[in-house]
Amino acid sequence: MAIIHPVKHERRSERRLSPGGNRKDIPVTGASLTPVTPAAAAGPAPSADVEPDSWAVTLTPRLAQFVAVARYEHVTRAAQRLGMPQSTLSRSMARLEHDLGVALFARHGRTVSLTAAGRTFLTTVERALGEVDRAAESVRADADPAAGKVAFGFLHTMGSETVPELIRAFRADHPRVRFQLVQNYGEAMIERLRDGDLDLCLTSPVPDAPDLVARRLDEQKLRLVVPDDHPLAVRKRIRLAEASAELFVTLEPGYGLRRITDALCAEAGFTPKIAFEGEDPETLRGLVAAGLGVALLPPPAVPRPGVVELTVTAPRAVREIGVAWLDGHPDTPPVAAFKRFLLSRRGQLLLHR
Numbered sequence: 001m002a003i004i005h006p007v008k009h010e011r012r013s014e015r016r017l018s019p020g021g022n023r024k025d026i027p028v029t030g031a032s033l034t035p036v037t038p039a040a041a042a043g044p045a046p047s048a049d050v051e052p053d054s055w056a057v058t059l060t061p062r063l064a065q066f067v068a069v070a071r072y073e074h075v076t077r078a079a080q081r082l083g084m085p086q087s088t089l090s091r092s093m094a095r096l097e098h099d100l101g102v103a104l105f106a107r108h109g110r111t112v113s114l115t116a117a118g119r120t121f122l123t124t125v126e127r128a129l130g131e132v133d134r135a136a137e138s139v140r141a142d143a144d145p146a147a148g149k150v151a152f153g154f155l156h157t158m159g160s161e162t163v164p165e166l167i168r169a170f171r172a173d174h175p176r177v178r179f180q181l182v183q184n185y186g187e188a189m190i191e192r193l194r195d196g197d198l199d200l201c202l203t204s205p206v207p208d209a210p211d212l213v214a215r216r217l218d219e220q221k222l223r224l225v226v227p228d229d230h231p232l233a234v235r236k237r238i239r240l241a242e243a244s245a246e247l248f249v250t251l252e253p254g255y256g257l258r259r260i261t262d263a264l265c266a267e268a269g270f271t272p273k274i275a276f277e278g279e280d281p282e283t284l285r286g287l288v289a290a291g292l293g294v295a296l297l298p299p300p301a302v303p304r305p306g307v308v309e310l311t312v313t314a315p316r317a318v319r320e321i322g323v324a325w326l327d328g329h330p331d332t333p334p335v336a337a338f339k340r341f342l343l344s345r346r347g348q349l350l351l352h353r
Helices: 009-014 038-042 055-072 075-082 086-100 116-142 162-171 186-195 256-267 281-289 333-343
Strands: 105-108 111-114 149-154 178-183 200-203 212-221 223-227 237-239 247-251 273-278 295-297 307-314 318-326
Touching: 055 075, 055 086, 055 116, 075 086, 111 116, 149 162, 149 186, 149 333, 162 333, 186 200, 186 318, 200 333, 212 333, 223 281, 247 256, 247 281, 247 295, 256 295, 256 318, 273 281, 281 295, 281 307, 318 333
Parallel strands: 149 178, 149 200, 237 307, 247 273
Antiparallel strands: 105 111, 200 318, 212 318, 223 295, 223 307
16 A cells, blocks of 8 residues: 655654565466565575584485485385495494484394484474475476566556566567566665565666666656646646646655656756655556646556646656666576566567657
8 A cells, every 4th residue: 555645844854754307397377466565675584504513514415315214214225216335325324323422223134213213303304305305396496497487576657557568478488487576666676686586677767786787678758747627737748847836746765756856856946845755656646636736757557537747848857767687696597588578678668658
């Protein structure tokens, strides 16, 4: 839900701002929309460090061997199954027991059986190895050239038309590629790129940072949106300076469109008087329709009643749209394919420009 902040100018400095392998078959799903929550934005919880003398480092190479011996109850048959010498496997199990300080097996000639400690250990080891197997299958599935996953971020204003059309066109040649879609404002998406949560993002302004690669794809005209009963509503074009006395409704600080609005107003010779700040451009358009101010906004996907959208003749009111990714970050095949597709759409990205 969009959050709208009325702005009290006399106490502006005190406002609080809230910005908003044999592989098993892997199910192929369609695109899924991922809501952005504070927990998600914060990234995964930190895990324990793997120290050189930790149990994980000491025991991991021998855990699968232990499971094989436990299941076959016979060292020779387990060794044959693992493709290793029986003597090597016997020494490995003896070393495992020595390191733990616990007898895991009772020996009966050529056969073995688990002790009580061995049964307890087996339950947990099988669970841990199962998690490793699932993790390996997951990352292999995500990197599958035909059915892998792309984590793709984009601005809210591109969610209704631009991104669905991009994905529809891309999947004409890559029908099984899956998408994790994240809508957010530019700075938040850049942080998620850096955290490894996103592979690519469409954002504006096009970022310029040493750890990122960014490519300009298109530009989009911004319009001055006024209520349909406003004196300016009879106009088709306007110089932005003519709106210097108006109250503006804008996105919150931190949003790219807010920075562009402030910069355009400054170029026109004034600082906008902000009446409301929000998180969603279409909500701002609704506030304009209610007579609560004017706004600089990109074209809507669907015309909104109650407002008139004026062409800004000066200064040149556009925003650049670009794609960004983390420099030096290796791409999986599906991410590389989608990146090539996006770059091929230079100058053709937007339906409403």
